[in-house]
Amino acid sequence: MRCVSWLLLGTCLLVPGPAVQGAPGQCPSLCHCHGDLQHVICDNVGIKKIPRVSEVTRLLNLQRNNLGNIPTGAFSESKGLISLHMQQCQLREINSQAFKGLKKLVYLYLSNNEISTVKPGAFEDLTELTYLHLDGNQISELAKGLFSPMINLFILQLNDNKLRELRPGTFAGARDLRWLHMSGNELTALHPGSLDDVENLAMLHLDRNKMSTYPSAAMSKLRVVEELQLGRNPMRTIPDNAFQSFGRYMEKLHLDNMGLEKFSNGAFTGVTALKSLHLDNNKLKSLPRSLELGTITNLTLSNNPWSCTCLLAPLRRWMDSSRNRPDAVCASPPQQKGKQVRESATLAGCRVKAQKGRKSARD
Ligand SMILES: *[C@@H]1O[C@H](CO)[C@@H](O)[C@H](O)[C@H]1NC(C)=O
Numbered sequence: 001m002r003c004v005s006w007l008l009l010g011t012c013l014l015v016p017g018p019a020v021q022g023a024p025g026q027c028p029s030l031c032h033c034h035g036d037l038q039h040v041i042c043d044n045v046g047i048k049k050i051p052r053v054s055e056v057t058r059l060l061n062l063q064r065n066n067l068g069n070i071p072t073g074a075f076s077e078s079k080g081l082i083s084l085h086m087q088q089c090q091l092r093e094i095n096s097q098a099f100k101g102l103k104k105l106v107y108l109y110l111s112n113n114e115i116s117t118v119k120p121g122a123f124e125d126l127t128e129l130t131y132l133h134l135d136g137n138q139i140s141e142l143a144k145g146l147f148s149p150m151i152n153l154f155i156l157q158l159n160d161n162k163l164r165e166l167r168p169g170t171f172a173g174a175r176d177l178r179w180l181h182m183s184g185n186e187l188t189a190l191h192p193g194s195l196d197d198v199e200n201l202a203m204l205h206l207d208r209n210k211m212s213t214y215p216s217a218a219m220s221k222l223r224v225v226e227e228l229q230l231g232r233n234p235m236r237t238i239p240d241n242a243f244q245s246f247g248r249y250m251e252k253l254h255l256d257n258m259g260l261e262k263f264s265n266g267a268f269t270g271v272t273a274l275k276s277l278h279l280d281n282n283k284l285k286s287l288p289r290s291l292e293l294g295t296i297t298n299l300t301l302s303n304n305p306w307s308c309t310c311l312l313a314p315l316r317r318w319m320d321s322s323r324n325r326p327d328a329v330c331a332s333p334p335q336q337k338g339k340q341v342r343e344s345a346t347l348a349g350c351r352v353k354a355q356k357g358r359k360s361a362r363d
Pocket of ligand 1: 276298
């Protein structure tokens with residue numbers, strides 16, 4: 001019920017209205033309010049409808065209430081909101097214009113709901129939004145241009161949803177996006193062009209997905225990725241030039257638990273700043289020529305069938321000169337089987353060919 005008009009008589013006419021309750025300008029029942037209603041806290045208080053708050057309210061915390069959906073116009077009187085918390089509200093759908101009027105909103109938390117559908121236009125008006133948390137939902141598709149109102153979006157959390165593919169235009173307009181987290185989805189393909197709108201990404205998490213090939217074309221416009229997580233995708237190889245477009249910036253690379261069998265020789269071409277590399281739990285026998293170990297301070301190699309021939313000599317040399325002595329056990333040749341790379345006498349005796357000249361000439 002909603003109070004539609006204060007009549008001259010001073011009575012209030014009650015009519016069925018939008019699924020919002022209470023009058024703005026006072027603390028909604030069951031909620032706590034602070035600072036003259038600037039903060040309205042309704043965390044886990046059993047409300048079923050979105051309370052009305054006036055434009056003085058900056059923060060509205062509705063988490064852990066069974067709200068089910070967000071009616072259009074639910075926040076039309078809440079134009080001052082900067083932070084809106086709706087985690088664990090059993091939300092199932094985000095309708096178009098669900099957040100209409102929230103032109104000052106910076107933080108929107110929608111994690112751990114049951115959202116399966118986000119309608120086109122759902123985020124209309126959210127031009128100041130910087131942090132959007134949608135992790136722990138059931139989202140399988142993102143409409144083209146869904147994020148386009150969010151010209152200030154910086155962090156997008158989509159971990160643990162049901163996304164299957166990314167198509168061109170998905171991130172159109174979100175050109176300031178820096179962190180994109182999509183771990184724990186069902187992604188099989190990032191189509192060419194799907195990341196072209198977010199070329200300034202610094203952190204890209206794609207681990208725990210279902211990609212069987214490295215998405216070279218989709219990644220090729222990224223320029224400044226510092227951290228890339230691809231672990232737990234069933235990829236058997238990493239192709240030449242996989243990281244080249246952002247290789248000068250990439251400091252952390254996670255390629256663990258993938259069933260990875262082989263790197264192309266030029267897989268690491270252009271990678272010059274790597275500090276942390278995780279290759280554990282794969283089927284790797286060797287490392288590619290293009291991998292420069294010199295900058296690395298954190299390397300994991302365990303549970304791979306390393307072939308301890310002189311092809312691994314650069315790794316052994318790096319281990320000898322590094323404080324980091326990671327676990328890496330030889331699986332072949334037979335006389336080396338079971339030995340640690342760092343203790344293998346064969347590897348200690350290898351002569352090392354200089355490769356740098358050829359490589360830097362190509363970069
Ligand atoms: C190495 O990287 C892993 C994974 O990012 C991290 O958990 C660990 O703390 C790092 N170790 C060091 C010594 O920096």
